[in-house]
Amino acid sequence: MGLLQKHLGQLEAYSGIRRAGADPFQVAFDAVLSPTEGLINGKRVILLGTNNYLGLTFDQESVEASVEAVRRWGTGTTGSRIANGSYGAHTQLEQSLASFYGRKHAMVFTTGYQANLGVLSALVGRGDHLILDADSHASIYDGARLGHAEVIRFRHNDPEDLYKRLRRLEGQPGDRLIVVEGIYSMMGDVAPLREMVEVKKETGAYLLVDEAHSMGVLGEKGRGLAEAAGVEEDVDFIVGTFSKSLGAIGGFCVSDADDFDILRVVSRPYMFTASLPPAVVASTLKSLEKVEADGALRAQLMANAERLHAGLNALGFTTGPKASPIVAVVMPDLPTALSMWNGLLAGGVYLNLALPPATPNNRPLLRSSVSAAHTPEQIDEVLAIFEWVGREFGVLPSLDQRAAG
Amino acid sequence: MGEVVADLTVREIARAAETVLGQPVVLTPATDIARDLAVDSLALMNIVMELEDKFDLSIPLDRMALVQTVGDLASLIDELRTKA
Ligand SMILES: Cc1ncc(COP(=O)(O)O)c(C=O)c1O
Numbered sequence: 194m195g196l197l198q199k200h201l202g203q204l205e206a207y208s209g210i211r212r213a214g215a216d217p218f219q220v221a222f223d224a225v226l227s228p229t230e231g232l233i234n235g236k237r238v239i240l241l242g243t244n245n246y247l248g249l250t251f252d253q254e255s256v257e258a259s260v261e262a263v264r265r266w267g268t269g270t271t272g273s274r275i276a277n278g279s280y281g282a283h284t285q286l287e288q289s290l291a292s293f294y295g296r297k298h299a300m301v302f303t304t305g306y307q308a309n310l311g312v313l314s315a316l317v318g319r320g321d322h323l324i325l326d327a328d329s330h331a332s333i334y335d336g337a338r339l340g341h342a343e344v345i346r347f348r349h350n351d352p353e354d355l356y357k358r359l360r361r362l363e364g365q366p367g368d369r370l371i372v373v374e375g376i377y378s379m380m381g382d383v384a385p386l387r388e389m390v391e392v393k394k395e396t397g398a399y400l401l402v403d404e405a406h407s408m409g410v411l412g413e414k415g416r417g418l419a420e421a422a423g424v425e426e427d428v429d430f431i432v433g434t435f436s437k438s439l440g441a442i443g444g445f446c447v448s449d450a451d452d453f454d455i456l457r458v459v460s461r462p463y464m465f466t467a468s469l470p471p472a473v474v475a476s477t478l479k480s481l482e483k484v485e486a487d488g489a490l491r492a493q494l495m496a497n498a499e500r501l502h503a504g505l506n507a508l509g510f511t512t513g514p515k516a517s518p519i520v521a522v523v524m525p526d527l528p529t530a531l532s533m534w535n536g537l538l539a540g541g542v543y544l545n546l547a548l549p550p551a552t553p554n555n556r557p558l559l560r561s562s563v564s565a566a567h568t569p570e571q572i573d574e575v576l577a578i579f580e581w582v583g584r585e586f587g588v589l590p591s592l593d594q595r596a597a598g
Numbered sequence: 599m600g601e602v603v604a605d606l607t608v609r610e611i612a613r614a615a616e617t618v619l620g621q622p623v624v625l626t627p628a629t630d631i632a633r634d635l636a637v638d639s640l641a642l643m644n645i646v647m648e649l650e651d652k653f654d655l656s657i658p659l660d661r662m663a664l665v666q667t668v669g670d671l672a673s674l675i676d677e678l679r680t681k682a
Contacts, residue, residue: 322658327643327644327647337659338660341660342660343656343658343659343660343661344658344659344660345650345656345657345658345659346643346646346647346659348647357651358650358656361650361654361655361656362656549640550638550639550640550641
């Protein structure tokens, strides 16, 4: 064991999970048939945990653009942009993002994770204050650790708590940067952005919104929560990813901040990793056009989200309060969560098993993400399987019990 | 005097831990937070948030890097309080 001895606790927990059935963290697909269907061990499953919100992974034009780019520009850039230079498409993507958001500047990173690392570590430094929502994504926490600012958490989605914590910093020197997410990745809940903007203005802080799960999903034009809440002017930085609604991989930051481009030579997660391959940039550019042009995809996504959310609640499952493309079913405990997850997979539904401490309130979650590409029939099939498995494992009362009660 | 302050702080830490963990907690300054209390990093951050409210001060997370025992945490809080 040696060096890995320190992970003994995790090792035991993980072994326990694997003994319960399939390994939820190493699911292997034989094939991906479409944005909503895959094959696991020869069995067809509905994909309900892929963050493929608009179903663009198999979009014909995006695929063709990717194929053409790989033929013309090769398979990879083999280095970072400061060392190996930029390809035309990198710059074009940055211009397209800036224009999509109506901002002066845009910068592309190799993943959304790295975008948070690169932006948070460079925007605030020693003597500054980073104020994070307690339920922030790991990449935000890790970005906070990479920099040297003082890090304070506020209670999840609680503008009053945010205000209180900023007030405590009164009189201390240094800049303040508040970080929130558009849609939270575990429960699918949305930040009360207008109220947070009020707090930001009153306390003279800057505001960054990570729109990873809300880009392409919220707002009339798909620009995310800032657009939907009508506060884009008061959001100083937007971070996002190409790995969800845009169906590829990569991250970005857009802003109107003066001298924004200095980040390219001070942000280590931008400087010291290879840039996105041309094929990825090409499909992302195409998908961004679709996000901008095709409001019908968003409407379909929301209709599907509502169908799943309403259906699960009607069955008696505990979910978040409002329909959102992320629908999480709260599980009473780990053994039940494992049985349910395995039962759903065996029944033909693939979704995410989310475990504490990554989940709020220390509860395991069955986290699903809906796609515009799901058909109503697929959602109904999912609900039927959920009902069956829920009764099997006692999350829902069995039918006889109900008749008796 | 310092001892007394630390004692009160330790008691508040116990109270905060009980709130977050939802169970009775017995601790002394020597209690190792991760090992003896079986508190993971998230629960610890939540305990810190409770303590910030109790003492009406900011406990930056980066200052928690050197905190291993309840005594370490109490000293950090007392230091931050005298500064405030
Ligand atoms: C809120 C949030 N930010 C950032 C990321 C990272 O995105 P990427 O997959 O591009 O690294 C994620 C994805 O899991 C996320 O949920």
